[in-house]
Amino acid sequence: MEKTITSVNVEKKSFTYETQKRWLGVVFSLPALVLLFTFLILPVVLAFVYSFMNYNMLNPDGKEFTGLDNYIRLFKDAVFLTALKNTLYFTALVVPIQSAVALGLALLVNKKVKAAGLGRIFFFSPVVTSMVVVAILWTFLYNVDSGLINNTLNFFGIENQPFLLSPDQAMNSIIFMSVWQAAGFQMMIFLAGLKEVPEELYEAAEMDGANVWQKFRNVTIPSISHVTGFVLIITTIQAFRLFIQPYVMTNGGPSDSTKTLVFMLYENGFQFRDVGYSSAIAVVFFIIVLAASLILKKVLKQ
Amino acid sequence: MRHQTKQKIGKTVTTLAILLLGFLFIAPLLWMIVASLKPETLIFKDMGIAAFLPKDMTLDNYIQILFSDRANFFHYMWNSLFSVSMIVIFGLIVNSLCAYALVKLKFPGSDFILIVIIALYVVPFESMLIPLYIVVNNFGWINEYPALIVPFIASAFNIFLFRQFFMGIPKELEEAAMLDGANPWQTFWKVVVPNSKPVFATAAILTFVSHWSDFMWPLIVATDESIRTVQVGIQYLFTDNNIEYGQIMAALSLTTIPVILIFVFFQRYYVQGITSSGVKG
Numbered sequence: 001m002e003k004t005i006t007s008v009n010v011e012k013k014s015f016t017y018e019t020q021k022r023w024l025g026v027v028f029s030l031p032a033l034v035l036l037f038t039f040l041i042l043p044v045v046l047a048f049v050y051s052f053m054n055y056n057m058l059n060p061d062g063k064e065f066t067g068l069d070n071y072i073r074l075f076k077d078a079v080f081l082t083a084l085k086n087t088l089y090f091t092a093l094v095v096p097i098q099s100a101v102a103l104g105l106a107l108l109v110n111k112k113v114k115a116a117g118l119g120r121i122f123f124f125s126p127v128v129t130s131m132v133v134v135a136i137l138w139t140f141l142y143n144v145d146s147g148l149i150n151n152t153l154n155f156f157g158i159e160n161q162p163f164l165l166s167p168d169q170a171m172n173s174i175i176f177m178s179v180w181q182a183a184g185f186q187m188m189i190f191l192a193g194l195k196e197v198p199e200e201l202y203e204a205a206e207m208d209g210a211n212v213w214q215k216f217r218n219v220t221i222p223s224i225s226h227v228t229g230f231v232l233i234i235t236t237i238q239a240f241r242l243f244i245q246p247y248v249m250t251n252g253g254p255s256d257s258t259k260t261l262v263f264m265l266y267e268n269g270f271q272f273r274d275v276g277y278s279s280a281i282a283v284v285f286f287i288i289v290l291a292a293s294l295i296l297k298k299v300l301k302q
Numbered sequence: 303m304r305h306q307t308k309q310k311i312g313k314t315v316t317t318l319a320i321l322l323l324g325f326l327f328i329a330p331l332l333w334m335i336v337a338s339l340k341p342e343t344l345i346f347k348d349m350g351i352a353a354f355l356p357k358d359m360t361l362d363n364y365i366q367i368l369f370s371d372r373a374n375f376f377h378y379m380w381n382s383l384f385s386v387s388m389i390v391i392f393g394l395i396v397n398s399l400c401a402y403a404l405v406k407l408k409f410p411g412s413d414f415i416l417i418v419i420i421a422l423y424v425v426p427f428e429s430m431l432i433p434l435y436i437v438v439n440n441f442g443w444i445n446e447y448p449a450l451i452v453p454f455i456a457s458a459f460n461i462f463l464f465r466q467f468f469m470g471i472p473k474e475l476e477e478a479a480m481l482d483g484a485n486p487w488q489t490f491w492k493v494v495v496p497n498s499k500p501v502f503a504t505a506a507i508l509t510f511v512s513h514w515s516d517f518m519w520p521l522i523v524a525t526d527e528s529i530r531t532v533q534v535g536i537q538y539l540f541t542d543n544n545i546e547y548g549q550i551m552a553a554l555s556l557t558t559i560p561v562i563l564i565f566v567f568f569q570r571y572y573v574q575g576i577t578s579s580g581v582k583g
Binding site for chain 2: 017020021022023024025026027028029031032033035036038039040041042043044046047050057105108109111112113114115116118119120121122123124125126128129130131132133134136137138139140141143146148151152155180184185188189192237240241243244248262265266269270275278279282283285286289290293
């Protein structure tokens with residue numbers, strides 16, 4: 001008798017609790033969902049819509065649908081092709097270099113030495129430093145006549161380099177700086193992966209007489225392959241977004257050598273106020289980033 | 303014995319490599335801080351090793367940048383601190399509640415919503431920059447604080463982060479609370495939140511550091527000096543016609559030191575956030 005009463009009570013209690021749960025689920029998630037809709041989903045949809053329109057912020061009443069006009073203009077625009085080329089060049093160099101540097105640093109600070117903790121902080125410090133700060137600082141460092149880098153090169157008998165002032169060196173200078181700034185981030189991810197490699201695997205390899213390189217090649221690399229895949233994908237997405245460095249350091253120059261897709265998107269949207277054209281760049285940019293990460297995902301799975 | 307000496311040599315080589323490379327990574331930042339404490343004339347005169355050694359130390363650059371009429375850097379710092387703190391505080395509430403609702407209080411459609419949120423995470427911010435500007439402009443927020451805060455409160459990444467953590471909370475804890483007569487709100491507030499402090503710390507730190515560094519968005523919505531943020535503020539100082547290098551170095555240091563301190567003290571939470579997003583997910 002007593003038993004049934006309590007079980008009925010629990011059931012009743014849990015019944016009201018279940019309905020309450022569903023309602024509160026809606027209420028709790030609503031603020032975030034409304035915000036995400038207004039400031040994320042809506043703008044993404046609008047970017048697609050505007051990309052098919054002739055729409056200038058200076059003349060908002062004159063907007064009209066013009067079909068594929070913006071896209072046709074885009075692929076005839078020499079500046080766009082330069083920006084696309086520059087963005088791909090940056091990505092193609094930064095991704096492998098940065099990932100390799102990051103893996104090297106991770107292997108170093110994964111060793112059981114006292115300096116490892118300090119090393120982690122040193123290598124990671126540029127990551128928490130904002131890109132604007134880094135870009136300004138390195139503009140001083142890259143200065144042709146009074147920069148610390150040229151001064152150091154002089155010390156080793158190398159003459160002054162133009163760096164940011166030369167169309168041939170500007171993008172490479174930005175790449176070098178970007179690797180320095182962000183390698184610590186990927187290092188942390190690699191480090192987490194390295195920590196999960198079972199010690200027994202190394203011991204077994206050692207018993208088989210493997211040397212350092214063989215251990216790295218046959219134990220470390222296969223064991224962290226999922227981490228490597230993740231690092232490559234996020235680094236690629238990050239690289240495509242290149243904007244602050246050219247904006248602060250070179251203003252896209254010299255002679256458009258550091259103009260990127262996002263730089264062009266910004267320029268057309270906020271300097272020329274051409275919403276339609278800028279949105280077309282945004283859509284193409286979005287598709288390229290999405291395609292690159294999907295292709296990478298597929299390739300890395302094999 | 304021979305094995306031991308070999309190990310010792312290996313350790314020494316590793317230590318030396320870490321310290322040497324570590325210096326290369328820290329050198330630009332070290333130069334920035336040392337130069338910010340030097341008089342203007344010495345900054346580009348001290349080269350080589352001298353660039354990293356303090357000389358004729360003075361706080362003049364800091365006093366000038368913070369309290370003179372020329373640059374209102376103190377105000378820029380306040381603008382950034384205020385807007386980023388608001389994003390963090392409201393973000394923690396809104397995103398954790400949403401994640402809790404989607405994971406634990408399932409309702410019709412909640413699984414689908416979760417998939418959409420995870421998919422949204424891949425949209426690069428730049429691709430919606432212009433339409434977002436138009437939306438915010440329609441609210442009349444250009445050059446107002448809400449433009450810097452409201453669009454960034456809800457975050458797909460943070461919802462995902464909370465979801466990962468909440469999934470690991472045992473069902474028994476909630477059932478016990480339910481049998482004690484707690485409603486879902488009380489369960490969240492009294493059982494889930496106190497057991498999830500690490501994920502709240504991680505979300506707060508990652509959000510703070512990433513929005514402290516924001517540049518592109520404030521550049522276009524906070525053009526007015528009264529609401530200018532630090533990152534845009536230093537860019538203006540940098541492009542000023544009569545550039546004062548010492549003051550810029552002081553401004554760069556002031557922008558950077560708080561974030562480096564946060565990292566050094568809360569390293570554990572920071573790293574957890576970075577790695578949990580990828581390695582285990």
